Amino acid sequence: MKPTVNKISKSDLKTSIDYHLRCSLCKETPTKDYRDLFLSTAFSLRDRMAEKILHTEQRYQASQTKRVYYLSLEFLIGRLMGNNLHNLGMFDVCREFMAEAGIDIEEVREQENDPGLGNGGLGRLAACFLDSMATLDIAGFGYGIHYEYGLFKQEIDNGYQREKPDNWLADLNPWEFKRTDEKCIIPIKGRIEHFQDRDGEYNPMWLDWNFIVGIPFDIPVVGYGGKTVNWLRLYGAGSSADFDIQIFNEGDYFRAVEQKVESETITKMLYPLDTIMSGRELRLVQEYFLVACTLKDIIRRYMKNNENFDRFPDQVAIQMNDTHPSLAVAELMRLLVDEYALPWGHAWEITQQTLAYTNHTVLAEALEKWPAALLERIIPRHLQIIYEINRQFLEKIAARYPNDVDLLQRMSLIEEGESKQVRMAHLALVGSHSVNGVSSLHTEILKQDNFSDFYALWPERFVNVTNGITQRRWLLGANPRLAELITDTIGDSWITDLSQLRRLEPHADQTVFMDEFRDIKRANKEDLSKIISDTLWLSIDPDSLFDIHIKRIHEYKRQLLKIMHIVHEYLQIIRGEKTPTVAKTFIFAGKAAPGYWVAKQIIKLIHNVGQVINQDRRVRDALKVVFLPDYSVSLAEKIIPAADLSEQISMAGQEASGTGNMKFMLNGALTVGTLDGANVEMLEEAGADNIFIFGLKAEEITDMIKKKNYHPVEYYRLFPEIRRVLDAFRDNTFCPDEQGIFQWIYHRMMNNEDSYFHLPDFSPYIQVQDQIEAEYLDPVNWTKKAILNVARSGKFSSDRAISDYNRLIWNKNAQS
Ligand code: 26V
Numbered sequence: 001m002k003p004t005v006n007k008i009s010k011s012d013l014k015t016s017i018d019y020h021l022r023c024s025l026c027k028e029t030p031t032k033d034y035r036d037l038f039l040s041t042a043f044s045l046r047d048r049m050a051e052k053i054l055h056t057e058q059r060y061q062a063s064q065t066k067r068v069y070y071l072s073l074e075f076l077i078g079r080l081m082g083n084n085l086h087n088l089g090m091f092d093v094c095r096e097f098m099a100e101a102g103i104d105i106e107e108v109r110e111q112e113n114d115p116g117l118g119n120g121g122l123g124r125l126a127a128c129f130l131d132s133m134a135t136l137d138i139a140g141f142g143y144g145i146h147y148e149y150g151l152f153k154q155e156i157d158n159g160y161q162r163e164k165p166d167n168w169l170a171d172l173n174p175w176e177f178k179r180t181d182e183k184c185i186i187p188i189k190g191r192i193e194h195f196q197d198r199d200g201e202y203n204p205m206w207l208d209w210n211f212i213v214g215i216p217f218d219i220p221v222v223g224y225g226g227k228t229v230n231w232l233r234l235y236g237a238g239s240s241a242d243f244d245i246q247i248f249n250e251g252d253y254f255r256a257v258e259q260k261v262e263s264e265t266i267t268k269m270l271y272p273l274d275t276i277m278s279g280r281e282l283r284l285v286q287e288y289f290l291v292a293c294t295l296k297d298i299i300r301r302y303m304k305n306n307e308n309f310d311r312f313p314d315q316v317a318i319q320m321n322d323t324h325p326s327l328a329v330a331e332l333m334r335l336l337v338d339e340y341a342l343p344w345g346h347a348w349e350i351t352q353q354t355l356a357y358t359n360h361t362v363l364a365e366a367l368e369k370w371p372a373a374l375l376e377r378i379i380p381r382h383l384q385i386i387y388e389i390n391r392q393f394l395e396k397i398a399a400r401y402p403n404d405v406d407l408l409q410r411m412s413l414i415e416e417g418e419s420k421q422v423r424m425a426h427l428a429l430v431g432s433h434s435v436n437g438v439s440s441l442h443t444e445i446l447k448q449d450n451f452s453d454f455y456a457l458w459p460e461r462f463v464n465v466t467n468g469i470t471q472r473r474w475l476l477g478a479n480p481r482l483a484e485l486i487t488d489t490i491g492d493s494w495i496t497d498l499s500q501l502r503r504l505e506p507h508a509d510q511t512v513f514m515d516e517f518r519d520i521k522r523a524n525k526e527d528l529s530k531i532i533s534d535t536l537w538l539s540i541d542p543d544s545l546f547d548i549h550i551k552r553i554h555e556y557k558r559q560l561l562k563i564m565h566i567v568h569e570y571l572q573i574i575r576g577e578k579t580p581t582v583a584k585t586f587i588f589a590g591k592a593a594p595g596y597w598v599a600k601q602i603i604k605l606i607h608n609v610g611q612v613i614n615q616d617r618r619v620r621d622a623l624k625v626v627f628l629p630d631y632s633v634s635l636a637e638k639i640i641p642a643a644d645l646s647e648q649i650s651m652a653g654q655e656a657s658g659t660g661n662m663k664f665m666l667n668g669a670l671t672v673g674t675l676d677g678a679n680v681e682m683l684e685e686a687g688a689d690n691i692f693i694f695g696l697k698a699e700e701i702t703d704m705i706k707k708k709n710y711h712p713v714e715y716y717r718l719f720p721e722i723r724r725v726l727d728a729f730r731d732n733t734f735c736p737d738e739q740g741i742f743q744w745i746y747h748r749m750m751n752n753e754d755s756y757f758h759l760p761d762f763s764p765y766i767q768v769q770d771q772i773e774a775e776y777l778d779p780v781n782w783t784k785k786a787i788l789n790v791a792r793s794g795k796f797s798s799d800r801a802i803s804d805y806n807r808l809i810w811n812k813n814a815q816s
Helices: 010-023 034-063 081-087 091-100 105-109 121-135 241-249 253-265 281-303 328-339 344-354 372-378 380-400 405-411 424-430 440-450 452-457 471-477 480-490 498-507 511-536 559-574 597-615 633-642 660-666 679-686 698-707 712-718 720-730 743-750 758-776 779-791 798-810
Strands: 067-071 140-145 153-157 160-164 184-188 191-196 202-207 210-222 229-238 316-321 355-358 369-371 421-423 434-437 462-464 545-550 584-589 623-627 645-648 670-673
Touching: 010 034, 010 091, 034 081, 034 105, 034 210, 034 229, 067 121, 067 281, 067 798, 081 091, 081 105, 081 121, 081 210, 081 471, 091 105, 121 140, 121 210, 121 229, 121 316, 121 471, 121 798, 140 281, 160 597, 184 281, 191 380, 202 380, 210 253, 210 281, 229 253, 229 281, 281 316, 281 328, 281 372, 316 344, 316 798, 328 344, 328 355, 328 380, 328 424, 344 355, 344 380, 355 424, 369 372, 372 380, 372 421, 380 405, 380 424, 405 452, 421 424, 434 440, 434 798, 440 452, 440 462, 440 679, 440 698, 471 480, 471 633, 471 660, 480 498, 480 511, 498 779, 498 798, 511 633, 511 779, 545 633, 559 584, 559 597, 559 623, 559 720, 559 758, 584 633, 597 623, 633 660, 645 660, 660 670, 660 679, 660 779, 670 679, 670 758, 670 779, 712 720, 712 743, 712 758, 720 743, 720 758, 758 779
Parallel strands: 067 140, 067 316, 140 229, 316 355, 355 434, 434 462, 545 584, 545 645, 584 623, 645 670
Antiparallel strands: 153 160, 184 210, 191 202, 210 229, 369 421
């Protein structure tokens, strides 16, 4: 599909940009001010997208298309200018227009804030899915929160992470439409009055509630080719002017202002993934607020064409991105039963048929539970509904498996204990017709382990949809050199059908193609070296092997294993045990949750190891360690195209899928990884010769945990290379001026505490790294493998993932 629909001439674009410079920004034309140019270009694109939103809507209306609503507390959309230009088919025209005025479009793109409305993989996945739904012409819409402050900005001070607020809206956001006319009112708090209706049926009333106002902000989402423009609707919280006036009239000025401030606080900031969320009342309110605003909006739209709810599941699919929006189960039931007076059973059928749930993690500490007492205070009616859902559910279980009290306790939506807790995953599972994991390994683990009782009950509900990424952002946008080479070689159909990349395979051993491919990688590495030298004043050799570990800092992702390997290499070289054959640059980036002590220590460790190694003349030409601060989507776009080696070394069984792994593969890096998440499928696609797999498998680890036969101390005794690295942490080798700060690592291992299995995987990791070094010495062989990785990455397009959702979940009962 070629983006011909939108052909725009340079002079039309100029007219539009000039118009916005003068009329929207009140600035003189022409201008060389990058910020003004960014804003006026964005406004020009928004004009076009607004028109297309209306056309798209007319089409959806005419065909009565089923609509998909993707509910997520996070959308990590990244900068939009480049992506919108590409998808509208206007990138080249815009670049030329700017070039003629002596302006580099990249400088203009740099002006855009990168909205950090997500923590990591889950939020970025949601953004890739929006791009794919629009490109596939699916009526799919994102619903999320208009946080005033995104994820904190990371600064580094003496190697320590410092968090700074991310006030991304301080400047104008040119993409969004604020739709005050579509604001909604959401009830909260209050009490339940236990009434009976005329027939003597229980009919509770939710009374004396306060209310919050939800104000939608719509951001257009344009599909490639520009035919379809959907939108992402983000709700900001405000208070009602009418309500304020009432209190004002009562003469209580301060209470009126307090009420306003309290409401607006709800969407102030995104919560960073932290250890315990259940104490954070405001987070629960955010989850409820999103769900309540969204369902009101969905039903309002549905009711335009319908008189009752009979067609609701045929017209509406709601995907819950993890359990964060799982209160949708209770809220939809409340709306149907309390507000639209449907019988419970009918409402329940509709709810189940409409909702679907995606699980994104097996980490126990990440499974959401909320204290029942908190729910009772914030949303008393919902707690009642959850209890009723649970009562009916457990009744069925008891009938089917009599006398199994244990099972009832395990499956209950309520965890009994000192204080009752609501298990949100169980609520989502029971209230949906589908639950999916995000890679085949992850889905298997859900079936066999976390949700095995539910799998035994409803095997047909469990589906796998392996994650994917959009090639429009992660290749066409992020790696223009490689994109051009590919298009010159096989045409541009890969932009909307990534499986076409297979046609590169015959070129994988053709000298001319290989040389060009290698030159591109080298040019990308030069670009990244420049960024590193500009931000860190560190000079990097673009011919060194770029070995890259970028993602959230978490123990299960094992940045510590990577650092142990670096320390091992360093010690080997300075002790004369190894003559380095390949110069290596180790690049890290990632944020640690503000309350996660170990993760923050790991950042400090990376910096200190870097400081020692980068200053040591003995390894000057062999090793460099770099930590790029403030990881973000736009930084990832610059780092990934420059990678030779992609580190995906999580403890097996812990990384649900990973999506960074796919981005590296698509950009011609080789992967070193454990058999975890989607790495398993990357191995299947790439072939064992083209990926470096090492380490324990998920079931081996489970087995060791079950048998309690893993003792880190034994590894310390048995393996000199482990001993040496751990002793270096104990002996302050990397903190001569800050004595003792890394001893916790040594002590943990000596205490037999290594929950993430660093030590059993250490020797295999070193071995595979030695193999990698040897293979990198043969550039022809390496380049061939890199090309094969690109050629075989087609499965990992989010277009494939969205087609899977569409077929297996959103249209399960449809004929197509
Ligand atoms: C949540 C929490 C909460 C508190 C403690 C620490 C912690 C650590 C991780 C999480 C994960 C939240 C869900 C999530 O982001 N999962 C990621 O989803 C991606 C998209 O499916 C997937 O590729 C990643 O493997 C998965 O970690």
